Every structure is written in C-alpha cells, then in structure tokens.
Amino acid sequence: MSRSPLIFQALPGIPEIEPGADLPRLIIEALAAVRIVLAEGDVLVVAQKIVSKCEGRYLDLRTIEPSARAMEIAAELDKDPRLVEAVLAESSAVIRSAHGVLITRHRLGLVMANAGIDRSNLASHAGEDTVLLLPSDPDESARRLRQGILSRSGVAPGVVISDSFGRPWRLGVVNIALGAAGITPLKDLRNVPDRVGRRMQSTSVAIADAIAAGAGLAMGETGESTPVIHVRGLEYRGDGAARELIRPADQDLFL
Numbered sequence: 001m002s003r004s005p006l007i008f009q010a011l012p013g014i015p016e017i018e019p020g021a022d023l024p025r026l027i028i029e030a031l032a033a034v035r036i037v038l039a040e041g042d043v044l045v046v047a048q049k050i051v052s053k054c055e056g057r058y059l060d061l062r063t064i065e066p067s068a069r070a071m072e073i074a075a076e077l078d079k080d081p082r083l084v085e086a087v088l089a090e091s092s093a094v095i096r097s098a099h100g101v102l103i104t105r106h107r108l109g110l111v112m113a114n115a116g117i118d119r120s121n122l123a124s125h126a127g128e129d130t131v132l133l134l135p136s137d138p139d140e141s142a143r144r145l146r147q148g149i150l151s152r153s154g155v156a157p158g159v160v161i162s163d164s165f166g167r168p169w170r171l172g173v174v175n176i177a178l179g180a181a182g183i184t185p186l187k188d189l190r191n192v193p194d195r196v197g198r199r200m201q202s203t204s205v206a207i208a209d210a211i212a213a214g215a216g217l218a219m220g221e222t223g224e225s226t227p228v229i230h231v232r233g234l235e236y237r238g239d240g241a242a243r244e245l246i247r248p249a250d251q252d253l254f255l
Contacts (some may be wrong), residue, residue: 042231087114
C-alpha cells in the first residue's frame with residue numbers, strides 16, 4: 001500500500017512578530033499567499049521564537065540584580081552575570097556548568113543550555129540588553145494557536161512549537177517539540193511485531209520531535225525568516241502534549 005508524499009513547505013511572508021500579534025491570522029494569510037488550503041491531518045510547525053515574541057516573553061537584563069551564586073557561575077564561565085541570574089530564575093536545577101556552557105533543568109522539565117534564553121534574531125529596537133524567554137506553557141500556546149486557526153479556517157491542524165536543541169551524545173542541534181496539540185507526540189511500539197514477527201521490546205517513537213526536526217530543515221536556523229512550516233502527508237493524528245516526551249529525572253542516565 002503506497003503512502004501519500006510527506007511534504008514540508010516553508011511559509012514566506014511572516015512579518016516581524018510584536019507582542020500581542022494575531023498569530024493565527026498571520027499564518028492563515030501566509031498559507032493563502034502560497035495557495036495552501038488547510039486540510040484535516042495537516043500540521044503546522046511554528047518556531048518557538050515567534051510564539052515567545054507574540055506572548056511578550058522579553059526580559060531586560062538591566063532590571064536584573066545578580067545573586068552571589070550567579071556572580072560565581074558567571075566568573076567561571078565568562079558569562080554576563082545578569083544572564084546567568086535570568087537562567088537560574090527560569091530553572092529548577094543546575095545540571096552542569098563547564099567549558100563556557102551552563103546546562104540547567106528548565107522549570108518546564110527540559111534539560112537545556114541557558115534555560116532556552118536567547119538573544120538571536122531579535123529586532124534591532126529590542127536593544128543589546130534584551131533577551132527572550134521560552135513560552136510560559138508551550139503546550140497551552142500550541143492549543144491556543146490551534147483553536148485560533150480553527151475559528152478562522154474551520155480546520156484544526158496539528159500544531160508543534162519547535163526549538164533547536166543540543167544533545168549530550170551528538171554534535172549539532174536539531175529542532176525538537178517544546179509544545180504540541182492535535183497530534184500524537186509519542187507512539188509506543190512496544191509489543192508490536194516487526195516484519196518478521198518479533199515483538200518490539202522498548203521502542204517508542206518521538207513523533208512530535210521527528211516532525212519538528214524535519215521542519216527544521218525547511219525552516220533554517222539563521223536569516224531565512226520562515227518560522228512557520230506547513231506539513232502534509234503525516235499519519236499520526238491524535239492529541240497529546242509535548243511534555244509527554246520529557247524523560248523523568250529518575251530515568252535520565254545523563255544527569
């Protein structure tokens with residue numbers, strides 16, 4: 001049985017996002033500009049950065065008073081102590097600080113560099129002392145975005161909010177799902193027979209992360225200005241949250 005083609009298409013024309021922007025409307029306009037009519041089963045992958053911008057998740061480092069702990073870590077890593085204090089405020093634990101890198105467990109449960117705080121691709125008027133935080137609840141952001149698109153188009157696509165992510169056992173970054181709605185984020189294949197009848201013992205597929213990684217190739221990482229990707233041809237409909245992909249701390253062999 002043949003499958004439908006799997007297509008990742010970048011949507012040009014998304015403008016610089018300001019706090020309070022009508023992101024569902026902007027995405028629908030971008031779809032219309034390339035003559036894409038949403039259909040059931042479609043997925044939209046949206047860069048975390050424009051979601052954070054829309055939600056006004058800016059932080060002015062000039063308002064930060066570094067703690068003694070932040071000053072100590074900053075001196076060890078040669079980092080801005082105000083940034084380190086911001087990272088600590090967004091984190092529940094420091095996992096590792098060495099070689100100029102600060103790895104923490106974000107309050108959402110994600111283990112990541114600098115608690116996801118970023119300066120790249122911010123508008124010039126934001127200023128050198130402005131950084132961007134992750135959405136306060138990426139799964140809820142995905143649900144709101146999905147509902148907003150449904151109310152305007154009559155179709156509820158799957159939504160994945162993605163961000164680039166490093167991995168402790170591999171070089172380079174790939175996009176992963178920070179938030180998700182309207183898709184199956186994790187497919188459990190344990191006890192499912194393979195082609196020769198052997199039953200899988202431990203395999204679960206991170207569907208939402210795989211979608212985000214594929215979209216990352218179309219999205220780009222620098223100046224492409226295509227922060228929304230339309231995906232068609234997937235077979236993983238359902239519903240769930242990206243937080244289902246976070247490995248519990250007591251099962252994480254790298255902590």
